Amino acid sequence: MGSVFEEMAGLDRLIHEPSRLAILTALSTCQRADFVFLQRITGLTGGNLSSQISKLADAGLVSVEKKIIAKRSNTLVQITPRGQEAIEQHWQQLEQLRKSAQEWKPKS
Amino acid sequence: MQNLDKTRFIAANYSNLQGLKGVPMGLLLITVVLWANQLHGRATDLSLPILFGVVTIVVTFLIYRYYKSHFGKVESTPKQKRVVFLLSIVGALVALGAFLGDNYLHLPLSLVGLVFAATVVTEYLRMQWIAPGHYLLPAMLACFVIILLVSILPLLGAGDWWKLLGLREQMFGVLVVVGAVIVAYGLFGHWYFVHQLPLVTPEAKGEE
Numbered sequence: 001m002g003s004v005f006e007e008m009a010g011l012d013r014l015i016h017e018p019s020r021l022a023i024l025t026a027l028s029t030c031q032r033a034d035f036v037f038l039q040r041i042t043g044l045t046g047g048n049l050s051s052q053i054s055k056l057a058d059a060g061l062v063s064v065e066k067k068i069i070a071k072r073s074n075t076l077v078q079i080t081p082r083g084q085e086a087i088e089q090h091w092q093q094l095e096q097l098r099k100s101a102q103e104w105k106p107k108s
Numbered sequence: 109m110q111n112l113d114k115t116r117f118i119a120a121n122y123s124n125l126q127g128l129k130g131v132p133m134g135l136l137l138i139t140v141v142l143w144a145n146q147l148h149g150r151a152t153d154l155s156l157p158i159l160f161g162v163v164t165i166v167v168t169f170l171i172y173r174y175y176k177s178h179f180g181k182v183e184s185t186p187k188q189k190r191v192v193f194l195l196s197i198v199g200a201l202v203a204l205g206a207f208l209g210d211n212y213l214h215l216p217l218s219l220v221g222l223v224f225a226a227t228v229v230t231e232y233l234r235m236q237w238i239a240p241g242h243y244l245l246p247a248m249l250a251c252f253v254i255i256l257l258v259s260i261l262p263l264l265g266a267g268d269w270w271k272l273l274g275l276r277e278q279m280f281g282v283l284v285v286v287g288a289v290i291v292a293y294g295l296f297g298h299w300y301f302v303h304q305l306p307l308v309t310p311e312a313k314g315e316e
Contacts, residue, residue: 025112026119029239030182033119037180041115043306076183091112 011097014059015090019044019052024079024087027062032078053077061086113241118304120239122182124231126175127297129168134290136164141283145275179305188238195234199227210279216267221259221282228252247296251289258285 015021019042026041027033039049053075056062061083065076079087118125139160144151184192206219213219232248235241259282261269270281 021112022115025115026182029116029120030122030188031185032183034181036177037119037122037182040179040305041118076181094112 011093012086012090014055015061015086017052019048020056021087021090023049023052023056023077024061024083024090027077027079028084028087032065032076035075035077038077056083113239114243114304116239117235117241117243118301119182120188121235122179123184124235125297125301126171126179127294127299127301128171128174130290130294130297132164132167132171134287134294136160137287137290138284141275141280141287145280179301191234191237195230199223199230202226216262218259218278218282220279221255221286224282224286225252225255225259228255244297244300247293247300251293254289255282255286258282 015024022042023038026038035046035049035053038044038053039046042049042052044052053062053064057064060080063078063080065078067074067076140157143156143160203220203223206223209215209219228248228251232245235244257264258269261267262278270276270278273281273284275281275284
């Protein structure tokens with residue numbers, strides 16, 4: 001197996017899933033965002049987004065705060081320092097993978 | 109694969125992409141200038157500009173609620189907030205200086221217009237600092253060129269161009285153009301933002 005494929009296999013699947021990657025990427029540039037924004041940016045249904053956020057929260061990559069504002073629940077999601085480190089490392093891996101893929105040639 | 113740079117750009121610049129918020133402000137600028145333009149001597153009755161201001165505040169609040177309920181809320185980092193605060197203070201002071209300069213120096217250009225043009229550049233650089241991405245470059249460049257041009261038109265030999273718009277002074281002409289640019293950019297910004305969502309394509313979501 002070539003190094004490109006080894007690098008691909010080395011990607012953290014928890015982070016690399018497209019919806020979760022978008023959630024972490026969005027959260028990495030701000031203090032925190034609410035559920036509605038994350039739903040609009042990912043296009044996920046409410047149930048699916050809740051499930052993805054739970055997975056990230058269980059892994060300690062995001063923290064969730066639920067508030068009741070004007071009798072309506074408001075969920076705010078914030079990336080944790082561990083999540084910030086993980087997403088930055090993931091971007092570096094993706095960049096490295098892109099470079100490796102450009103240089104990769106099949107053995108004849 | 110989804111565009112991660114665009115995701116980062118939109119999340120980081122969410123408040124700037126709420127273009128409709130700028131529309132009432134641009135319209136306020138235009139209406140106040142048109143009101144001031146028809147005055148002869150000192151204004152004695154300020155009820156109309158005050159009414160414009162109140163309507164602008166109410167409409168801006170409603171637009172804020174619209175964005176919050178339809179597109180959600182994003183909080184900037186403390187560092188981003190500090191930079192915006194600092195730039196606002198510096199911008200206000202420079203704008204005040206430019207306003208006084210235009211009133212007392214009678215230069216063949218508009219300092220207020222140049223400040224607005226510089227504001228567009230500063231805003232672009234600030235957005236680049238938060239999250240690099242040239243997505244709004246053509247629109248911002250167009251705003252910059254239009255405002256710069258109307259600010260220096262007398263230098264280019266087109267003196268009294270504001271009279272073609274029925275306005276008495278250069279500053280009125282520049283402010284009406286700036287107001288129109290704010291409205292146009294606001295509408296474009298909103299259109300751009302709405303058409304980017306969602307950033308994760310259905311195909312990408314089906315990968316796992």
